[in-house]
Each structure stands twice: as C-alpha cells, then as structure tokens.
Amino acid sequence: MQFRNNTCLGLWALLIATARCQCNGISSLTTSYATPIAGDGWSAALIANGLSGARSILFDSNGALLVVRSGTGIVHLTFTDGGGTCLEVANTTYLVNSTTLNHGIALSADGNTLYASSSEAVYSWAYDPAAVTVSGTNKTLISGMSNDDHTTRTLLMSQKQPGTLIVSRGSNSNIDVEAESLSSGHSQIRAFNVDNVTDTPYEFTTSGRLLGWGLRNSVGVAEEPLTGGIYSVENSADEIQRNGTDIHQNNPGEEMNFHGTLSSTDNQGGNYGYPNCFAVWNTSIPDAGSLTVGSQMTIDATGNASITDAYCASTAVSPRLTFQAHMAPLDIIFLPNGTEAYVTFHGSWDRTAPVGYKVAAIAFNNGQPVAASDSLTATTDIFVNTDNANCPDSCFRPVGLALDQKQRLFMSSDATGEIYVLAKTGASSGAATGTGSAPSPTATHSAAARWELGGMMWLLTVLVIVGSL
Structure with a gap:
C-alpha cells in the first residue's frame, strides 16, 4: 500500500x-493586448515579435520564413519546431537591407531567385537558401509604378506557369479618376515573363499581360492550385455617398474577383468598375431597386450623369464574392488541395464600429467558391481579436499569409510586428467568436x-x- x-x-x-x-x-511569447481567439478545430500561437512593419511572408525551399518589413528590408527566420504550434525563432538573418521595399515578395520555381517590390519597381536577386545570402546587387525587372496613396505592389509567382510573375498596382487616391483610363496603369493587375527580362526593365503601364483593371487596390492575389484560377481581394472606397446620402458605414463591399487562368484568355483583362462602379454590400441604400449583394452600383463621386447602375451592370465585371465594407482584405492563400482559401482582413478605419482584424476561411470546390456570389456568410472566422472595440490600437492587424509543408498557416501583423502560427487540430471547424463577446467555450486562446x-x-x-x- x-x-x-x-x-x-x-x-x-x-x-x-x-x-x-x-x-x-x-x-x-505573450501579447501586449488581449489574447486573440482561435476557432474550433484550430490552435494558434505567437511565435515571433519585434518585426515592426511585417508585411508579406513566404517560405523558401529550405523551410525558412522570409518576411518583408516595410521600410526596412527582408528578414530570414528559422524556427525550433516542437510540432503543432510549438515553434520558436532559432535564427534571424537580415537578408536584404532596404528602406524602399514595402510589401511584395516572391521566389522563382527553383527557389534561387528572390523578387521584391517598392512602390515604384520590382527587383530580383540571386538567392542561396542554404547559405542564406543574396547577390550583392539587385536587378530592376519592372518599373514605372510610382503613385501616391496605395503604394504596395503585390507579387505572385505562378506555379502553373513558372517564370510568370503577377504584379498588382493600386490607385493614386480614394477615387482616382486617372484609373478610368487603361493607359494610366493605375488599379491594374498584370503578368510578366521574368525569365526573359533584358537589361531594360519592363514598363508596367505598357508591358505585360493585362489580367484586370478598374481594381481599386487589390492587395491580395493568389492562384487556385487545381485549376490555376487567379483570384484577388480588393479594398474598396471610403467615405462615399449615393444620391446625397452617406452610405459609407456599410458600403461599398470589399471584393473577391476572378481573373481567369494564365493558360487561357477567358475571363481575363476585363474592367472591374473602379472608379465608376462599386459592389453593393448592404442594400439599404437610396434607389436600390433590384440591386443585390455584389451588384455594381454608382456613387456620387463619379460626377458623370451617364454612369448609371445599368451602365455598371453592363460594363463592369462583378465580384465573385463580396465582403463587409472596410474590412480591408490584404492577402489570400489556398490549401494545396483547393478546398479552402484563407484571407487576412487588416481592419477598418472608415467605420464607427470596427470590423475586420481577423483571418477567415472560404470554402472552395472545383476551383470556385462554394458560396453564391450574393452570399453574406461566405467566410468563417478562424482567428480573431477578443474585442474589435480595442482596434486598431490594441489588437493584431493581419497582413501576410504563408503555408509550410505541414500546412500550418503563418500570419504576419504589421501594427504589432508579430508572426503567428495556426494549425488545424482535427476538431470541428466552427467560427471563432470575438468583437465584444465572451470567448466560445470551445474557442482557444493559445x-x-x-x-x-x-x-x-x-x-x-x-x-x-x-x-x-
């Protein structure tokens, strides 16, 4: 005994x-703000901090995480990996020191060429992932993109068409009248063959393959892995009125747009409406008529009487999905099997009650979203702040996404200079709850x-x- x-x-x-x-x-690690909440079926952990301005993130061929720090350059991180969400930074290497780099990053198919962007140009370096070094000098591949306001230049290297680099350029202002002209180069997504760049860089406005225009600020761009479909998520306009009524609290909606595939010209090169036409999110607006969620509508800022809802319906490509106004989607990434896409919502400023500040999942099947184009519930929250009333000052603001070989989801937060990791636990996949409510009994804080x-x-x-x- x-x-x-x-x-x-x-x-x-x-x-x-x-x-x-x-x-x-x-x-x-611990946060300086209320611990965020992971949804049912997910666990999450803070694994790196002190990375102010962390924007796009990407894994190299050796499994290291590359992080673009706006105004600083590119940082190379390796981790001590205990499995699941048990990771800790093992080594930090400052790979590229540059005050001009601000958002975009990509790698060639063989992992030996690194691409990054400033507000004006796209550059490349020879990259050795084993030695963790880049060439002493960079090469300018694409230039002529200077403008004010929306200065990120998102980069995406196609997996279906290696050597094809997709570049997204935003507008010059909230309502950029120059974007109405295709020749301006504003608010466009283009694809470039970077395997054949000579000593003379491409000029963004006149070169490359036009995937879409009239796209106010499509910061997130991704390639669906099964079909090769190109999707973008767009930040729409602020402070708008319609027929003299302020409707900016819930309109216009943020957009997910489809741009065809690189293997075909179908569904490609179209005008997505901006700066004349915008997607409806909330139909409680003046003269709504038959408008539904995702319908293209006009606003007062156009100042052109010939631009009507009927004109928008007939000339502008409608979004595949529409999201709550002002959530500010900044990245999108797909699971390798094509069943889900993940989107970061950086969060609002042009709204009384803050929205966004979260990561959400969107179900896909056969290369298309499962939800109908007029759905109000196409997203499922998987990582949220405890209370959006504390945002933007005391919460994470998600930007970049990356998946490692274990299909763990990594997320950067620029405002807090942090990297999080999220992993599926095999439990149910219910939404995370936050924004003023108590955590769900099944939600997890860390x-x-x-x-x-x-x-x-x-x-x-x-x-x-x-x-x-």
Missing part, C-alpha cells in the same frame, strides 16, 4: 510537469492552453487507472 501511494505521488509530480511542458521547453488542457486530461485519466490498482 505504501509503495502504491509513493508511486501515485511520483506519478502526480511527473505528470504535472509533463502537462505543463507539452512544447518541449519552447518558451511562449496553443499553450490547448496543450495544458490536453495534458491535464491525460493526467487525470492515468491517475484514475493508477488509483484503481
């Missing part, structure tokens, strides 16, 4: 330690909480068995 009691006490101490050390000694709960459950099970001996 005495032996069994000592065994129980020893097991108790051992199992308590085990339950609290599920991350194999890897330390966990990977550490999940590991400790799991460890304690295992502990209790073992103790019951031992106690019965």
